[in-house]
Amino acid sequence: MTASRMSRSGAGRWVRRGASIVLVLLLLLLVAGYWLGTDDDELVPATTSDFSDPTLIQRGAYLALAGNCLTCHTARGGQDYAGGRAVPTPFGTLYGSNITPDEATGIGSWTSDDFWRALHNGKSKNGDLLYPAFPYPNYTNVTRADADALYAYLRSIPPVSRENTPNTLRFPYNQRFSLAYWRALYFRPGVHRDDPGQDAALNRGAYLVNGLTHCAACHTPRNGLGATRSNATLAGGTIPMLDWYAPPLSSNRPHGLGDWTPEQIASLLKTGISERGTASGPMAEVVFQSLQYLSDEDVGAIASYLKTLPESPEQAVAASQAERMQGAAGMLGQGQNIYEAQCIDCHGAKGEGRHPAYPRLAGNLSVMSPDAVNAIQAVLNGGFPPGTAGNPQPYGMPPFRQTLSDSDVAAVVTFIRASWGNDAAAVSPADVRRYRTIR
Amino acid sequence: MADRVAACTACHGSQGRAGNDGYYPRIAGKPADYLYHQLLNFRDGRRQYAPMTWLLQTLPDDYLRDIATHFANQHPPYEMGPAPHLPPAVRQRGEQLVRQGDPGRGTPACIACHGSDLAGISPAIPGLLGLPRDYILAQLGAWQGRTRATPEPDCMAKVIAGVPPEDVAAVAAWLSAQPVPDDYRPREAPDTVLPLACHGVPQPVASPKEAP
Numbered sequence: 001m002t003a004s005r006m007s008r009s010g011a012g013r014w015v016r017r018g019a020s021i022v023l024v025l026l027l028l029l030l031v032a033g034y035w036l037g038t039d040d041d042e043l044v045p046a047t048t049s050d051f052s053d054p055t056l057i058q059r060g061a062y063l064a065l066a067g068n069c070l071t072c073h074t075a076r077g078g079q080d081y082a083g084g085r086a087v088p089t090p091f092g093t094l095y096g097s098n099i100t101p102d103e104a105t106g107i108g109s110w111t112s113d114d115f116w117r118a119l120h121n122g123k124s125k126n127g128d129l130l131y132p133a134f135p136y137p138n139y140t141n142v143t144r145a146d147a148d149a150l151y152a153y154l155r156s157i158p159p160v161s162r163e164n165t166p167n168t169l170r171f172p173y174n175q176r177f178s179l180a181y182w183r184a185l186y187f188r189p190g191v192h193r194d195d196p197g198q199d200a201a202l203n204r205g206a207y208l209v210n211g212l213t214h215c216a217a218c219h220t221p222r223n224g225l226g227a228t229r230s231n232a233t234l235a236g237g238t239i240p241m242l243d244w245y246a247p248p249l250s251s252n253r254p255h256g257l258g259d260w261t262p263e264q265i266a267s268l269l270k271t272g273i274s275e276r277g278t279a280s281g282p283m284a285e286v287v288f289q290s291l292q293y294l295s296d297e298d299v300g301a302i303a304s305y306l307k308t309l310p311e312s313p314e315q316a317v318a319a320s321q322a323e324r325m326q327g328a329a330g331m332l333g334q335g336q337n338i339y340e341a342q343c344i345d346c347h348g349a350k351g352e353g354r355h356p357a358y359p360r361l362a363g364n365l366s367v368m369s370p371d372a373v374n375a376i377q378a379v380l381n382g383g384f385p386p387g388t389a390g391n392p393q394p395y396g397m398p399p400f401r402q403t404l405s406d407s408d409v410a411a412v413v414t415f416i417r418a419s420w421g422n423d424a425a426a427v428s429p430a431d432v433r434r435y436r437t438i439r
Numbered sequence: 440m441a442d443r444v445a446a447c448t449a450c451h452g453s454q455g456r457a458g459n460d461g462y463y464p465r466i467a468g469k470p471a472d473y474l475y476h477q478l479l480n481f482r483d484g485r486r487q488y489a490p491m492t493w494l495l496q497t498l499p500d501d502y503l504r505d506i507a508t509h510f511a512n513q514h515p516p517y518e519m520g521p522a523p524h525l526p527p528a529v530r531q532r533g534e535q536l537v538r539q540g541d542p543g544r545g546t547p548a549c550i551a552c553h554g555s556d557l558a559g560i561s562p563a564i565p566g567l568l569g570l571p572r573d574y575i576l577a578q579l580g581a582w583q584g585r586t587r588a589t590p591e592p593d594c595m596a597k598v599i600a601g602v603p604p605e606d607v608a609a610v611a612a613w614l615s616a617q618p619v620p621d622d623y624r625p626r627e628a629p630d631t632v633l634p635l636a637c638h639g640v641p642q643p644v645a646s647p648k649e650a651p
Contacts, residue, residue: 076492077483272497288497357442381490382446386497393502396446399490403449438489 037180038129040121041189044144046112051152060153063146066298067139067212068290072096082106082160087133088241088439089226092169094133102159115151116144121189129179131167132187137228141192141211186227201297205305208298209234213290218246218282235312238371243435244281245374247365250312254363255370257306265303270294271390277366278359278385280378288386328414328426335415338408342400343416351420357395362420372427375413376435379404406432440509446494447506454513461573467513470625472563474507476589476639485588487581517569517619525612533613536606546602547634549610552594557614559625563640566625572615579607594637 048056064070073096075084083098101108107115107125114125122136123129130136142150172178192211194203209215220228221237229235236248236256248256257265260276268274269291272284279287291299325332339347346358353360361367366374377383382399385391400409406429413432417424441448447466450458455467466474480486482495482503495503525533537557540548550557552564559566567575581587582599589595599607629642636644 075484077485284497288499381493382449384446384494384498387499387502392499393440393443393505394498395443396494398446398449399494400449401490438493 033184034177034180037182037184037187040117040123043113044116044120044191046116047145047148048152051112051148051155053152056149056152057156058153060149060151060156062293063150063212064153065290065293066208067150067214068286069099069150071285071289072134073099079158079160079162081154081157082162084162084165089133089169090240091173091226092167094131094167094169095165097164098160098162099154100157100160100162101155102161105161105163106159107154108159110151112148112151115154116147119147119150120144120191122183122187129176129183131169131179132182132226135214135217137187138211138214138216140187140189141207143191146212182225182227186225201301202305202308204298205301205303208302209305213302215249219249232312234306234309236369238373239282241439242282243373243439244283244377245366245369245371246283247369248312249306250309251307252311252314255314255365255368256311257309258311259363260307262300262303262307265306266296266299267390269302270296270299271388272386272394273356273359273391275355276360277364280366280374280383280385284383284386287388292386292388292390325414325418325426328418331411331414331426332418334408335411335413336419338404338412339415342404343412346395346397351416351422356391361416362422364422367416368422368424370424372413372417372424372431373435375416376409376427376432379409379413380432380435381438401436406430406436440505444506444509447510450490454515455510456513456515456518457569457571461571464570464574465517466510467515468624469511469565470559470561470563471504471508471511472561472639473559473565474510475504476563478503478507480587480589485590487586514624517623519569519619522616522618523572523612525616529609529612530616532606533609533611536610537613541602541606544601547598549614551634552631552637554626554628554631556620556623556626557617558620558623560628560631560642561625563637564625564642566623567614568617568623569619570615572611575611575614576608579611583607589638592636592638594633594635594640597635 050056070080072085072087073081073083075082075096078084079100081098081100083096085096087094087096098106100106103109110118110125117123118125118130118134119136119139119142122132122134122140167174192207195206198206216228216234218239219234219236221232221235222240223229226240234249236246236250238245250256251258253259260274264274264276268277268279269287271292272279272287294302347353347361348358351361351364366378378397380399380401382397384396385394387394404412409432410427410429414426416422417427441454448455450463451466452458452463455465457463457465457467477486478495478498479500481488481491482498484492498506536546537549540546540551549567552560553567554560554564557567578587579599579602582595583602585596631642633640633642633644
């Protein structure tokens with residue numbers, strides 16, 4: 001009796017002791033995580049003190065175009081860089097901030113060091129951790145000299161008084177301190193370093209792709225916490241909330257850029273069209289607002305760098321053609337009829353298209369992708385390739401939302417995904433219905 | 440150009456002569472600046488129709504101008520159904536508002552800006568005939584609800600702000616019931632004096648002293 005009571009109380013003591021140790025460890029982990037997630041890189045000193053130098057401002061203007069700052073930091077119809085555009089995420093909606101030099105509502109009171117910290121460390125002037133919808137996991141690679149040029153440019157634009165729209169994130173994502181732990185897991189500040197073994201163009205391409213042009217923001221798939229997956233860099237995936245598929249930029253064949261020439265890649269980036277496909281959806285916006293303004297040298301550097309990316313693991317697709325077409329009985333015939341009535345005049349009997357007016361569908365990354373969303377969106381809503389200096393009067397694809405039913409759209413998309421060497425899975429009317437509303 | 444704008448004619452009909460229902464208005468033959476301004480308004484969020492905004496969001500101003508000019512130069516025949524029967528009170532009130540406005544309320548007549556034959560005035564004021572009643576109602580309602588706008592000064596927003604719904608309905612009913620005359624095209628009338636200023640319209644505006 002006594003012995004047993006003693007042993008029970010001994011066990012209790014061990015449990016209590018164990019619990020305290022676990023608690024202390026947990027606390028240490030929390031502190032260490034917070035420290036890791038808020039730790040700054042050593043400050044790199046400014047490269048200039050003359051931020052009104054016109055040459056510097058001009059270079060900054062170019063870099064701002066490369067970074068596509070305008071798109072997220074301007075509301076539709078709003079004043080440039082005054083913020084307010086909604087950026088939907090699975091965690092709630094963020095709004096681009098006012099980055100005009102207005103003292104009270106913009107970044108007029110920021111120093112070049114503050115600006116560098118935002119880009120490099122992902123922190124606001126007051127030390128607040130920034131949400132990575134602002135792509136600082138990429139912008140951290142930007143050099144101090146380029147950050148200074150951007151800063152000079154943003155100081156030169158007209159100040160606009162516009163209070164920032166508050167973010168509407170859900171709990172716990174609306175707790176800024178929790179970003180420290182996200183950052184401890186997924187973010188380290190670091191500057192791009194040239195690879196001395198590579199030529200200047202490849203280094204320049206790597207610097208742009210992994211830095212300002214932040215291709216990974218859409219082309220690298222994200223995990224459940226919204227971080228780009230480090231084992232699938234630029235491997236392609238469906239962009240959360242936007243309902244568009246960003247194809248792999250890795251050298252996969254036929255689902256990536258493996259079969260593209262650098263010239264074809266450069267053409268798509270610079271003009272919005274290429275012999276292999278057309279920029280559509282969010283990519284059309286990126287070309288329209290950003291990439292078309294890059295120099296031929298920079299676009300060429302991006303293209304040649306992308307060609308050096310290794311193959312990425314293919315996303316799981318059903319093994320056999322039979323499995324891929326499961327449930328599609330009858331759809332191919334129906335789809336072929338619709339194709340011949342509605343599509344063939346522009347896209348051709350073999351899906352060959354008619355460059356530069358109409359894109360080819362055979363071998364088109366957006367048609368063959370594991371997620372059929374791009375083709376569905378194109379058929380339902382139509383669209384114009386971006387109007388660019390290289391393609392100032394693009395041919396538009398008519399929307400078919402009024403004339404084709406969900407079943408018709410599913411049939412014709414299934415048909416183009418399974419014809420002329422394309423080998424992608426069937427889609428169902430329910431897949432189509434999800435995209436009837438334009439977001 | 441017709442091939443380039445197949446995305447437009449899919450809804451607005453061949454040459455832009457109007458769609459099969461009341462929702463897609465005729466764009467053919469409208470004044471070029473008017474069409475251009477509407478394309479900008481859709482692209483930049485001052486008019487709300489997601490499929491239009493979607494199509495335009497990556498097109499530059501120059502191309503929108505080309506598209507507007509293309510449709511301004513199209514003059515396919517009007518295809519009007521039989522005139523609907525309007526109750527006499529509605530017809531009378533509608534015509535009164537169109538031709539005289541409501542001076543007591545300060546509402547100008549439609550013809551004061553859109554021309555005595557309602558054919559519109561180049562380069563930026565549209566004609567008002569040959570449009571479905573639902574379309575006119577929707578536009579006037581949108582201006583009242585601030586879901587259709589122009590950059591300031593937004594004259595139509597001011598004109599329609601205090602107009603009661605029965606008057607809006609009478610105007611829409613009367614306008615949509617009128618036959619379209621043969622040579623119905625925007626008029627050249629640079630000397631027209633507008634009762635109030637409108638964004639993008641070059642005609643002069645009556646000074647406040649001269650206005651009644």
